[in-house]
Amino acid sequence: MRAARRLPEQSKGSRLRPDAFTMDKLDHATRKSRSTCARERLRLIDQLQKVPTGIRGLDELTGGGLPAGRPTLVCGGPGCGKTLLAITFLVHGAVDHGQPGLLVSFDERIADLTVNVASLGFDLADLQRRKLLATDYVRIDRQEMHETGEYDLEALFIRLGHAVQTVGARRVVLDTIDTLFAGIPNEAIVRSELRRLFDWLKDRQLSTVITAERGEGSLTRHGIEEYVSDCVILLDHRIVDDLSTRRLRVVKYRGTSHGTNEYPFTIDDQGITVLPITSTRLAHAATDETVSSGVSELDAMLGRGGHFRGSSIMLSGGPGTGKTTIGASFADRTCSRGERCLYFAFEESPSQLVRNMRSAGVDLRPWIDQGLLLVQSSRPSLGGLEMHLALMLKAVQDFSPSAVVVDPLSALVASGMHYQTASMAVRLADYLKSNMVTALYISLQDQEGPSGLDISSIMDTWIVVRNERTDRELSRRLHIVKSRGMDHSSAVRRMEITGSGVQLTDLALGATQAEQSGR
Amino acid sequence: MTATGHWDLRLYVAGHTEKSVRAINNLKRICKEHLEGRYTIEVIDLIEKPQLAAGDQIVALPTLVRRLPEPIKKILGDLSDQERVLVGLDVRPQA
Numbered sequence: 001m002r003a004a005r006r007l008p009e010q011s012k013g014s015r016l017r018p019d020a021f022t023m024d025k026l027d028h029a030t031r032k033s034r035s036t037c038a039r040e041r042l043r044l045i046d047q048l049q050k051v052p053t054g055i056r057g058l059d060e061l062t063g064g065g066l067p068a069g070r071p072t073l074v075c076g077g078p079g080c081g082k083t084l085l086a087i088t089f090l091v092h093g094a095v096d097h098g099q100p101g102l103l104v105s106f107d108e109r110i111a112d113l114t115v116n117v118a119s120l121g122f123d124l125a126d127l128q129r130r131k132l133l134a135t136d137y138v139r140i141d142r143q144e145m146h147e148t149g150e151y152d153l154e155a156l157f158i159r160l161g162h163a164v165q166t167v168g169a170r171r172v173v174l175d176t177i178d179t180l181f182a183g184i185p186n187e188a189i190v191r192s193e194l195r196r197l198f199d200w201l202k203d204r205q206l207s208t209v210i211t212a213e214r215g216e217g218s219l220t221r222h223g224i225e226e227y228v229s230d231c232v233i234l235l236d237h238r239i240v241d242d243l244s245t246r247r248l249r250v251v252k253y254r255g256t257s258h259g260t261n262e263y264p265f266t267i268d269d270q271g272i273t274v275l276p277i278t279s280t281r282l283a284h285a286a287t288d289e290t291v292s293s294g295v296s297e298l299d300a301m302l303g304r305g306g307h308f309r310g311s312s313i314m315l316s317g318g319p320g321t322g323k324t325t326i327g328a329s330f331a332d333r334t335c336s337r338g339e340r341c342l343y344f345a346f347e348e349s350p351s352q353l354v355r356n357m358r359s360a361g362v363d364l365r366p367w368i369d370q371g372l373l374l375v376q377s378s379r380p381s382l383g384g385l386e387m388h389l390a391l392m393l394k395a396v397q398d399f400s401p402s403a404v405v406v407d408p409l410s411a412l413v414a415s416g417m418h419y420q421t422a423s424m425a426v427r428l429a430d431y432l433k434s435n436m437v438t439a440l441y442i443s444l445q446d447q448e449g450p451s452g453l454d455i456s457s458i459m460d461t462w463i464v465v466r467n468e469r470t471d472r473e474l475s476r477r478l479h480i481v482k483s484r485g486m487d488h489s490s491a492v493r494r495m496e497i498t499g500s501g502v503q504l505t506d507l508a509l510g511a512t513q514a515e516q517s518g519r
Numbered sequence: 520m521t522a523t524g525h526w527d528l529r530l531y532v533a534g535h536t537e538k539s540v541r542a543i544n545n546l547k548r549i550c551k552e553h554l555e556g557r558y559t560i561e562v563i564d565l566i567e568k569p570q571l572a573a574g575d576q577i578v579a580l581p582t583l584v585r586r587l588p589e590p591i592k593k594i595l596g597d598l599s600d601q602e603r604v605l606v607g608l609d610v611r612p613q614a
Contacts, residue, residue, distance in 0.1 A: 138576065138578060139576050140576070141576075144590075145593050145595055146592055146593065146594045146595065146603070146606075146607040147595050147600075147603070148597075148600045149542075149545075149595075149597040149598055150596055150597045150599070151538075151580060151581060151582070151595045152538075152580060153578055153579050154565075154580040155533070155577040155578050155579060155582065156578045156579075158533060158569045159569065159577075161569065162569035180578075184579065185595075
C-alpha cells in the first residue's frame with residue numbers, strides 16, 4: 001500500500017500552481033465588478049479564497065461560496081439533493097466563471113445524470129462539447145473483483161488526472177465516494193487512498209465537492225468527514241407533520257464564520273434555493289418617498305405621511321381587531337394611485353374578502369376588475385412551506401406589484417414549524433424589500449409582546465391593534481410600536497370601523513364622545 | 520475442470536514500479552507453468568496511455584483483466600498469491 005506514495009507524483013505542484021493562481025485571480029476579477037469596493041477589500045484581507053456555487057442563499061451564508069482549491073464534503077441521505085448541489089456547483093463554474101469542471105460519477109451513468117438535470121436547464125452534453133466539462137463514470141463491480149496481493153487505487157488517480165487535463169478542470173465533483181467502499185474489497189486500502197486523494201486534489205488546487213451518504217449517528221456512513229478538514233455541508237430531507245422539508249447546515253467551514261443553523265432549502269425548476277434566516281445582504285436602496293397606509297389618521301401618526309416605499313410593515317393583533325380592514329384599506333389606497341397590489345389571503349377566498357370589506361366601507365371590486373388588485377387565496381398547508389414560498393415569490397415576479405399584503409403571516413405557522421415560517425418570512429421580506437415593494441404583514445396575535453414568530457426585528461414598522469374591554473363597551477385600540485426612520489406618534493388611538501373605512505381618534509376625545517353619546 | 524480453451528489476459532500497471540514489475544513477472548511465471556501455449560498477455564502502462572483506464576473500468580493497480588474465458592474477471596494486486604491467482608483465472612476450481 002505504502003508503495004503507492006512513491007509513484008510518479010513529484011512534479012505536480014510547480015507546474016500546476018501558477019495556473020491555478022491565475023484562475024483564482026480571474027475569478028476574483030469577475031466578482032470585483034459586482035461587489036462594492038469595501039467588500040472587495042475585505043475579501044483581499046480574507047486569505048481564504050472562495051468559489052461561488054451559484055446556489056442562492058448558500059453563497060450568502062458562507063460569505064462567498066466554497067473554499068477555493070480545496071475539497072468540500074456534502075453529505076446526506078438518499079434523495080436529499082447532494083448530486084444536484086454538486087452539479088450546480090460545476091455548471092455554475094463552467095458557465096458563469098469560465099472554470100471548466102470534471103464530473104466523476106460513481107453511482108449513475110453520465111447519460112442518466114444528464115437527463116436528470118436537464119429539467120433545471122443544465123445541458124451537460126453541450127458543456128462537454130464546448131470543452132467546459134469532462135465526465136467519467138467509474139463503475140466498480142465487486143462481483144468481478146478478486147484480490148491476489150498488494151494493490152492501490154492509482155488507476156483512479158490516473159483517470160482523474162487525465163480527465164482534469166483534457167479540459168483544464170478547476171472544479172471537480174466526486175459523486176458519491178461511498179461507492180469505493182462497496183466496490184473495493186479491502187477497506188484499509190480505500191481509507192489510505194482516500195487520504196491520498198484529498199491531498200492530491202489540494203495539491204492541484206482543485207475546488208472539489210465530494211458527496212457521501214449520511215451515516216447512522218455520524219455524518220457519513222464511512223467516516224469520510226475525518227479526511228475533509230475544510231468544509232462540510234449536511235443536507236437533510238425529512239417529513240415534519242406530513243410536510244416534506246429540506247434543510248441544509250454548514251457543519252464546518254475552516255477559517256470562515258458561517259451560519260450554523262439549519263436552513264430550509266427548496267428544489268424546483270429554478271434549482272436549489274437556500275433560505276437564510278437572516279438577511280445577509282443589507283444593500284436595499286432606501287428612499288424617502290412615502291406611501292399612504294390607507295388610513296389618513298395613521299399616516300399622520302407615522303409622522304411622514306405614510307410608510308416608506310419598499311419598507312416592511314407588521315400589523316399584529318388578536319381576532320376581530322380589524323387587521324384585515326386596515327390591510328384592505330392599504331390595498332385600496334395603493335390601487336387608487338394606479339399602482340398594482342398583490343393580496344395574499346390565506347383565510348378567505350377573494351369573493352369573501354371583497355364582500356366583507358365592502359361592509360367595512362372598502363370596495364375592492366373595481367380594482368380587481370381593472371387588474372390593479374390580485375387576490376391570491378390558497379391554504380399554505382397544501383404543498384408544504386417551501387413550495388408555498390416559491391409560489392408566492394413567483395406570483396410577485398409575475399404580477400410585479402408595488403405593494404403586497406400577506407394576510408395573515410401567522411397562517412403559515414400551521415403549514416410548517418415556527419422556525420421555518422420565520423425563516424420564510426425573512427426571505428420573503430428580503431425579496432420584496434430589494435424590489436422596492438411595500439409589504440404589509442398581518443399577524444394574528446392574542447397577546448401583546450413578541451409573537452410566536454420572532455421576526456419583528458426585520459420589520460421596519462410594527463403596528464399593534466387590540467380589543468379593549470371597559471365596563472361599557474368593547475373598543476379597539478391602535479398604537480405604533482416602532483417605525484424606523486420616522487418620528488412617529490407614541491399615542492394609543494381609539495380605532496373604529498365605520499361605513500367609510502377605518503377611523504382613528506384620540507382616546508380622550510373618544511372618551512368624551514362616548515360620554516356625550518352616553519348622556 | 521475448465522482448464523481448456525484460451526486465456527485472453529490484459530494486465531494494467533502504472534510505470535516500472537516494484538509492484539508493476541512483480542505483477543508482470545508473477546503473471547508470466549504462472550502462465551508458463553499452468554497455461555503453456557493457451558494464453559496471450561497484453562501489458563498496458565497507464566502512465567503512457569491513461570485514456571485506456573476508463574474502457575475496462577480500471578480503478579486499482581495492478582489489475583489483471585481476464586477477458587477470456589468469460590465472464591470477465593478483475594484480479595487485483597501484484598499476483599503474489601499464486602493459489603488465488605489460479606482460482607481467479609479459473610485454472611483451478613474454487614476451494
